[in-house]
Amino acid sequence: MKIKYIIPALFALLLGVNSCDKDFVEINTNPIAITDVDPILQLARAQYELMPSDLHYQGPIVQQIITPYGGVLEGGNRNTYIDNNSNAAFNDLYNNSLKDLTDILLKLEGNADKTNLYSMARICRAYAYMWLVDCYGDVPYSEANKGYTDNTFLPKYDDQKTIYEDILKELKEATDALDASKDAVKGEIFYKGDIAKWKKLGNSLLLRAGMRYTKYDNAKASSTVADAVNPSRGGVISSNSDNVFYQFNDTYTYGLGNTLNGGERQNYYLGAPFVNYLKVTNDPRITTIAVLYQFPGGTVSPTSSTVGTTNTNPADQIGMPYGYDESSILTAPGYPGKNGAAFLYSQLNRSTVASIVGKEYLITCSQTQLLLAEARERGYISTGTVQGYYEAGVRAHMTQPPYNVSVADQDVFLAGPAAFVPANALQLINEQYWVSSFMMWNEAWANFRRSGYPALAPNGFPGADPAVGTTGFIHKLPYPDREYSVNPTNAEAAKANMGSDNLSTRVFWDKI
Numbered sequence: 001m002k003i004k005y006i007i008p009a010l011f012a013l014l015l016g017v018n019s020c021d022k023d024f025v026e027i028n029t030n031p032i033a034i035t036d037v038d039p040i041l042q043l044a045r046a047q048y049e050l051m052p053s054d055l056h057y058q059g060p061i062v063q064q065i066i067t068p069y070g071g072v073l074e075g076g077n078r079n080t081y082i083d084n085n086s087n088a089a090f091n092d093l094y095n096n097s098l099k100d101l102t103d104i105l106l107k108l109e110g111n112a113d114k115t116n117l118y119s120m121a122r123i124c125r126a127y128a129y130m131w132l133v134d135c136y137g138d139v140p141y142s143e144a145n146k147g148y149t150d151n152t153f154l155p156k157y158d159d160q161k162t163i164y165e166d167i168l169k170e171l172k173e174a175t176d177a178l179d180a181s182k183d184a185v186k187g188e189i190f191y192k193g194d195i196a197k198w199k200k201l202g203n204s205l206l207l208r209a210g211m212r213y214t215k216y217d218n219a220k221a222s223s224t225v226a227d228a229v230n231p232s233r234g235g236v237i238s239s240n241s242d243n244v245f246y247q248f249n250d251t252y253t254y255g256l257g258n259t260l261n262g263g264e265r266q267n268y269y270l271g272a273p274f275v276n277y278l279k280v281t282n283d284p285r286i287t288t289i290a291v292l293y294q295f296p297g298g299t300v301s302p303t304s305s306t307v308g309t310t311n312t313n314p315a316d317q318i319g320m321p322y323g324y325d326e327s328s329i330l331t332a333p334g335y336p337g338k339n340g341a342a343f344l345y346s347q348l349n350r351s352t353v354a355s356i357v358g359k360e361y362l363i364t365c366s367q368t369q370l371l372l373a374e375a376r377e378r379g380y381i382s383t384g385t386v387q388g389y390y391e392a393g394v395r396a397h398m399t400q401p402p403y404n405v406s407v408a409d410q411d412v413f414l415a416g417p418a419a420f421v422p423a424n425a426l427q428l429i430n431e432q433y434w435v436s437s438f439m440m441w442n443e444a445w446a447n448f449r450r451s452g453y454p455a456l457a458p459n460g461f462p463g464a465d466p467a468v469g470t471t472g473f474i475h476k477l478p479y480p481d482r483e484y485s486v487n488p489t490n491a492e493a494a495k496a497n498m499g500s501d502n503l504s505t506r507v508f509w510d511k512i
Helices: 003-021 039-047 088-108 114-137 162-176 197-211 220-228 255-261 272-280 365-379 386-398 407-414 422-437 440-452 479-487 488-497
Strands: 244-247 288-293 360-362
Touching: 003 255, 039 114, 039 272, 114 162, 114 197, 114 440, 162 197, 197 220, 197 360, 197 365, 220 365, 272 422, 365 386, 365 422, 386 407, 386 422, 422 440, 479 488
Parallel strands: none
Antiparallel strands: 244 360
16 A cells, blocks of 8 residues: 555656756856866966976076075085975976976867967977976876876876987977968967967977987987078077067066065075186176175165165176085185175176066077087088177177177177187087076076086085085986875886986986
């Protein structure tokens, strides 16, 4: 008797459930939630995130900037391994820029209406992986950033030589695929969609990548450079109007400028080798770069200042020597003293190169022209002259904001100690590349390892990591400690493939 009534009741309940299910998705979907992101906006964000911090290692390694302090500031200044500082590029690029770039390429692959956007993303991705390989050697590549799409949460590490081969392919194919008659990409932040400039960028990065091979594979370097400079492919960066940079303002301020104007303003100084080189060569850029503040712990802003008098006289500048800590520096030859807690060594000028509303550069005409000078010297190209490219590179940097060196002063400089001498061509070119890459320290470090110039003396810090010692240089950054705990099998395999994973390990193109 009870069954007779239960069955109709269950039937009615099921009808009710079905009725609820009918609109379940619509009812439980937030009508204003973002379900997808415009790939143009993703590209702009990825572009902005392409410059990880290189303050703690790369800058001190090439001896252009230094702090005597340890702890949270330690790294290249003491030739020691500090995970929180050495992992910056690895974490920043994988967690930010490459995440967006991978998603863009997945969305747009095969989309004939978005070939320019797709190609720009490929070029940016190649740039990011050049940075990673140059810093760490073998890194996740073919399986990287595929946790969401492929459930690959523990990616393998690809061989760095294989990655670089693919970088060359990507740069060449993506640059060739750019077409002004196809999709306009006005929202990207480098060139506002100017295809001619993008072609120059792709080719200039290909030139840079090709020149990495000069010690490792001369034939590969030569053939890659020939592809990069082939005029039928659009040419390379040839004027400062082609430079790639971020322009900061009062709303979006320069991160490195914030650091050097903020809590670390009395902790960072210009390195003695860099200041001395600028002084010995009578380089007019020193007045824009270096300054002695009466009160180094004070602040500088566009409207006010508490640093007291500022001294930019080249003869008075004194860089901080390497090999000292905050105590032993007191006994260093030529020690200039302190004012409060700050040392009276030269610092980066916070109104010019370290301004919070200044520019941050990624790749420039100066760098490109100097690479062409070396390519011509090595016989990779037959057009132009070594001296012509060299002088064009120097002049380009001297007129690159914030530098405003007059033509007359440029002429004097190029007739002085840095005048082109054929017998010293490689040294002169790469010393000027070092200057031109000031504040682009990852590139300065890469070119220093590749070229051997400038001929810097080892840091000599007595507490240096044993892998470096007091007579060596840092050649690679180790993998983040987290990789050995979260992705140990793949990290250990990469370490075995490279032979080691420490500060003295060399990436493949850094051949002895």
